[in-house]
Amino acid sequence: MSLNRTDLVSAIAGKSGLTKTDADAALSALQEVLVESLSAGEAVKVTGLLSVERVERAARTGRNPRTGEEISIPAGFGVKISAGSLLKKAVSTK
Structure with missing residues (x-):
């Protein structure tokens, strides 16, 4: 659910x-x-609940899943979400 x-x-x-x-x-x-x-x-941090931050991703080489051909993936940004202590406790007790 x-x-x-x-x-x-x-x-x-x-x-x-x-x-x-x-x-x-x-x-x-x-x-x-x-x-x-x-x-x-x-970054946005809500103590005990979560923290959200932008992270840099380096350029890397990937592979096209259909053809197997190598492709170049440019550098960019991603989002990292980390659970705070209240969330971690909530899921570990059930």
Whole structure:
């Protein structure tokens, strides 16, 4: 089972006392802050919950899975998400 955005908004509204509209606005604001911060190269850390950061990927040689031909993959950026202590504890106790 997984939560989709609608389920998550409902859960946030129920736990916080916010309306679903306000909870959805808060979730949208979090999304915007994450995107803007990562685009600027800034890490986002919520102590105990998670940290999200932009990481550099070096150029490398890969292989086309259909043809087996070697291809050149240029350098770029990726996103690294690390679970905080609260998340790690939550999944290790069940």
